[in-house]
Amino acid sequence: MHDLAPLTALAGTTPVQDSIGPVTITEAPDWALASVAARLGQEKACSTALASVLGADIPGVAAHTQGPAMSAFWTGPHIWIVEAPYDSHEDLAAMLSAKLGECASVTEQSDAWVRFDVTGDGIERLFERLCNLDLAKLGQGAARRSVIEHLGCYVIRGTEGIHVYGPRSSAQSLHHALTSAARAVF
């Protein structure tokens, strides 16, 4: 086991959490991510294999599905990002690559993104200051690509709130956008 200590995207040793009015914005570093893209002509095989790995239907267009141990969301035609707890799945990409074999290209994405979990009443009012998604129409399991603070982000409606994935190197800017918008609203 190596002896290097990780930093979160906000350059801390523990995740940053902000409670502003009714909402809580939490940096969520504990997720391993891997992209899965079906190879040409292997789309069906890849979907089937991925569903089997997930233990759930693969997510449809602009959707997110939850399996017993892993979840996934759609990011493009025959492309998904798979999520799993980092502690138990640090080797997520290697594991998926082994299980999906020749039918998919798998790429580690764990540290390409920063994730913020936003919970609390009135998050719709917060997000209307952040991106052009119509959250009233975005039910649980929706996964959308949008722009927040000039940054391409994924906005996912989970069971308890909204997960925002943004580019990791801009974590501070994204965090500033989320918290300052929350202070403006609440």
Added chain:
Amino acid sequence: MSRLPTGGQIDRTRKISFRFDGQYYKGHPGDTLASALLANGVRLMGRSFKYHRPRGVLTAGSEEPNALVELRTGGRQEPNTRATTVELFDGLQAHSQNAWPSLKFDALAINDRLSNFLTAGFYYKTFMWPAAFWEKLYEPIIRRAAGLGSITTKPDPDLYDKGFLHCDLLVIGAGPAGLAAALTAGRAGARVIVADEDFRMGGRLNAETFTLGAQSGADWTAQVVAELASLPNVRLLSRTTIFGAFDHGVYGAVERVSDHLLTPAPDKPRQILWRIYSKRALLCAGALERPIAFANNDRPGIMTASALRAYVNRWAASPAETVAVFTNNDDGHRTASDLLAAGVKVAAVIDTREDAPALQGAEVLAGAQVTDTAGRLGLKSVTVRLANGKSRKLDVGALGVAGGWNPNVALTCHQRGRPVWNNAIAAFVPGAELPQGMAVAGAAQGHFSTHAALHGGADSARRILADIGISAAAPDLPQAEDAPVNITPFWHVGGTKRAWLDFQNDVTVKDVKLAHQENFRSVEHLKRYTTLGMATDQGKTSNMGGLAVMAELTGKSIEATGTTIFRPPYTPVSMGALAGRSTGRDFKPTRLTPSHKWATEQGAVFVEVGMWLRAQWFPRAGEKTWRESVDREVLATRASVGVCDVTTLGKIDVQGRDAAAFLNRIYCNGFAKLAVGRVRYGLMLREDGIAMDDGTAARLAEDHFVVTTTTANAVPVYRHMEFARQCLWPDMDVQLISTTEAWAQFAVAGPNARKLLQKIVDPEFDISNDAFPFMACGEITVCGGLRARLFRISFSGELAYEIAVPTRYGDALIRRLMQAGEEFDVTPYGTEALGVMRIEKGHAAGNELNGQTTARDLGMGRMVSDKKDSIGAVLSRREGLNQPDGLRLVGFKPKNPKARVLAGAHLLEIGADMTAANDLGYVTSACYSPCLKSFIAIGFLKAGDERMGDVLRAASPLTGDDTEVEIVSAHFIDPEGERLRA
């Protein structure tokens, strides 16, 4: 006159203190600045644009051309705010504009005496010669004399937000039509947004005295607004102006969240710019009353008749004890009767119509016209020419002018729709071509009675909702007045004195006549020549008058004369709202490297590279200049080992059965046969044969490559490859994804690089020169098992590697490298040292890959393989790109090593004049080389490969630098590449 003893929608139990031009006044909650000033007996509120004429309010709304004030002070000072829309707040400070030394005595009122010279086109005709005087002399003088408010030079301390809203139905305007529509749609469960520019919803219902059923207009409004507020599917946005109708049902809106407060609450924005995505929109923007032009019709106290009764009815403020009304339609009589009911004396109703109806309580002068007025700083009297030709003078302090109503069609024109003329109301109404999804109801559609507005709003809402699959019931609407429009169009009173059409730009009937005389007759020319309809009010009260006069002069109908087009914004939008939070250091997001925290601790100096912040150099105690730090970093790296964060370089994961074949087409050099575990330098060309970007591609497996790009081109290259994959060769099995952010990558360079890495790379991975030679790559583990990638590539020309670990471990890795490297005196180096070393090595970078150079220019012509096809290969063989005297990348060494050479300098023969014709090329990159103890440079020289050893001038007319340089190879250090293979 002051506040009327009763009435008005003001809270008389509370008093608000405010200042205008330094003087303290009191008002009440519910007042606007204009109503409060009138209630304090202040009619004079500003000076006009050109002639500096005393001016008061003309209207009671956002169409106001006259009463523009500078609001607030310091960084919050805002020019050109309309006193008619400024909601009064405690501590408000306003200043009149365009007057010096004071509003009552304005020195530049001399312009008024010179009006015979200052006609339309005066500036164009007068200040033509000499041309050079315009910018430096004439324009500044004119700008000082003319003009509106002044801007503050201090930064705005407030926040502005932007946001997005979505709805089924956007109702624009909350007058009777808008409220009836919102009620209909709200009760049906539709998602409704109601936007109204006023702080009190209700539109004209707040300013009129007639009843809706048994209720007053204000009470009915309050009841409806309360019901709408209780519906979760309805969002009420007061103090919100819809300023533009954009494509696909998107509307721009500005919500003035805190403008009615002295300062915004902490962290709260002053304004929010909303983009409202609507399925349908219903424009219920009402109508604007237009004035009639007559001699000296601009004195304070002369205003539209509807404004006069709005001040009396809504704000219980009468501008004078005795007033008169000048009208061409029945609506003017309504003003007279309302004022009479409020206890204001009405001297007469001057009605241009011979058959004017009678009015109880006031004399009606039928067939009469106002021919002149008097009163220097405020109206004292009006002169009336009676039907029998005799003149009568009326001593009045205010005159209400009723010239008819113009439906507020501005938003219907934002996508090039043209309004059409309606003879029955003598006004333009919305045309057939409306912005997508828009409908119009109420007075904005030309339906002026309250009854018509209520029913028009409700019916339109039902029709619109049915269109999008929502069925709505007709609401129970109250009985309301349904008076017909009775108007005889009348635009201006004839005469030789000046009669104002456009109060804001000081455009008179005479100016329109002059424009006509000088053949500026199209409406668009009329506007530009006279400035009619320009500036902050965009001609809301003046356009029709100007058109009517032009129509009269040309003998055409108004319809045939046409209108200028209305464009967004409907009313001015502050720059702050347009910028939102993207100001100052938040202008753009910042990207931080994985070692940023560590570098900050080291005292690194950072440089912006695109959105990235990169360490530029790491100063040490005692170093006085940046050069000292950079020289040290270069020498230490070349002597032992240095480490640099190179995470910012783009990384693209390329996978698939056809990955190699794909890269073979993307890069001009061959990639099909690259062995697994090897890296190759690659150059990609644009379609036109010009070099696009360079980098490396590492083959991690048969079907897996990692491509690197320059920092600047990370996104363009990814986009280019994605385009090629999706559009050019969709039959190839290739998958792409960016991994730039996923991996923290460090260059470890210098003769001791391997020794340093061997201390952290896990022992099962042999990185000796034999096992891991130059241009090798592999997936390894470090520090006891952390997955990592190692590439033996060199930008510095030294024995060098790039090592990558998952980004979260980047901070720990740099700390470990520094710790493990202590025995080698390891040095962190920044982008400056990186740049020096790559110039010393003669490696091209962004300065050389500048979008104008080819592979041949870069000395890499032979890399463009003719054994295969690749993007740009064919066009790179164009004759024009292959001239014998074409540019070549070469090195330059000054004859005097201490003489600096600057990037951007041009190359000339010794003794040649510094002219474009003698230009032989240019310097692209230059630095001081601490290794060679000399300034050095690289750049492009015509036939440079044949000029080795020649001496030329590197000269810059910008800096005055003029240095003799010897032409040398661009590879200053280790041209044979022995070090990087060591």
